[in-house]
Amino acid sequence: MTSANKRSGRLVHFFFSGVIRLYMAGKQLLKCELSFPYDEKYVQIVESIVKTKKGYRCVRCGNENQQLFASFPCARCKRICTYCRKCVMMGRCSECNPLVIWTGPIPSTFFSSPLKWSGKLSPAQQLASDEVCHAIDRNDSLLVWAVCGAGKTEVLFAGINLALSHGKRVCIAAPRTDVVLELAPRLASVFPSVDMAALYGGSEDRGKLASLTVATTHQLLRYCRAFDVMIVDEVDAFPYSADPMLSYAVERARKPTSSLIYLTATPNEQWRYEVKSGKRKAVMIPARYHRHPLPVPTFEWCGNWQKKWRKKRLPSCVVRWINEHVERRKQAFLFVPHIDFLQQAVPHLQQFHPHIEGVHAEDPKRKEKVLAFRRGHIPILVTTTILERGVTVPNIDVAVLGAEQPIFTESALVQIAGRVGRSAQHPTGDIRFFHFGKTKAMLKAKRHIVRMNEEARKRGLLDE
């Protein structure tokens, strides 16, 4: 009787530990999130908030900004308890709520050549793809510097294939949910046999540890030493560039020996210097897959547009540009610096054409409006910098009003210019920067594009 009990007990234990292992492997979770008993053998329990010389530090997100710590009368520990406000949306890290970090083994799954893709890479893509494979094989880090529209995702396929057939876990992290939602189905279609997880705020795959993970950088805060290959898309994009928490999360989520691959179209100055001096390994794709040069922006002085706007008037060159596009029925993006200006300007612009619309980050109808633009229902879409990347619509023009504003950095302007001429059918287009005095960022952006074209020409990657 007792032995039977013992056996069933062991069986239950075995079953639970299996499930828990699957759930906990590669994770760092808050103790209050775990409603089941866990095997102390395979976990390490650490304080989530530690005291340092400067004050407090959050172990999960690396936050050391003292303004982002707060305290409250905690009912659990009956004391005044300090917590981190920076990562509170992922569950509260407080003094009485430690982190449970998995230290046990992480099971790995081997696939034999799971890639099902028949496309062909361009010579420049092939070169980059080989470099990626090489870096993954040797657990190295690599920067893939590819112009907008070069076909960065395809460059990764061979590398991911290699990693999966070696039983490695791969994570592709992107700063924004939109990118994750676009990337996940694309990868699922070329790796049909691989278990995949798409992680973002409110996703159904939460808590899954799959062989191939596509995640927003925020979600990586739940992982610790979990991935053999970490690919970070759009490293220069907001919020990754502005928030040290996200690079901390990336570092923490990957294994100590793992490969780290960055993808970007516009690396910052420091990185470009490191590439130039050979401190950082990089591979460049200076031309688009369709072998046409990048369209180069033109500058047009529009006077003090903000002063004019106070009298509800727009500069005459901008009005001309809008009229031209409405008449020729050529779709265009008009980028503006601020939400406030956008909200005032859209009703005014609707006098030119009633279907002109505006979108910004907090717009609840953002998705619908972008979709309507794609379908051709909106002649001109006025937008803030949120649409600077990711959105690909064939045959459009782009203009920036107030290109001298500080929000339009070099990388933002390069990305904006990168919206034009994406498809092989319409590889050209007009990029206009309406400005009140050229800035360094504008000049640098233009120089950046011109240089990329020169580089591509030198390597024979263009048909002209």
Add this chain to the structure above:
Amino acid sequence: MKCVICHNDWMPKMSFSIFLTLRQEDVCCPRCRARFIRLEGNRCERCSRLTDQVVCEDCIAWEKRKSVLKQNVSVYMYNDWMKEVMNRFKFRGDYALIEAFRQDVRAVFSKHFSSDVCLVPIPLSPSRLAERGFNQAEAIASLLPSPMIFGLQRIDDEKQSKKKRRERFTGRKFCLTGENVAEKRIVIVDDIYTTGATVHEAAKLLYDAGACEICSFTLIRS
């Protein structure tokens, strides 16, 4: 200054009143502030709901059921922004957000109540309290100058927001703790007044225990 909600830096407008008076600077930026909507204008005089009637239909129904709650006062309207902020405050546990409500809560409270009333925050069940780490009603009550009495105790464990309208009215949620409430003027404090079932039940219990005048004060009226 750093906004307590969006963490962005913003510049307060400098004026003499900042130097010359004790007026506290707002803790959240004008953009976040503008998205909270305070209840103003035509409201039901019993429950603060925005309506053109003097007393709304729900309150007439409560009267027929002989409810002892004299009045409910609320500060903000429920909108998507409020939902987002409350989600972060209550469910993610970002306690510091309470500071964003301090000024308005105190202003509205002192307009309707004298400070010699006693506050009774709506309690949480022990398991929920352990999960959240704090009681949101108590947090709101702690902004106010009046003393608190913990006169109630939770019996059921189900979240009110997970129940249907019908279910909210049936079944008991509270019992008394035995704290003396007799002959006291009571203001029940909670985060949100939706159907009013919670507050009215609490009012009945406190009335039976001898409290003489019972009102309620909630952060939000949805």
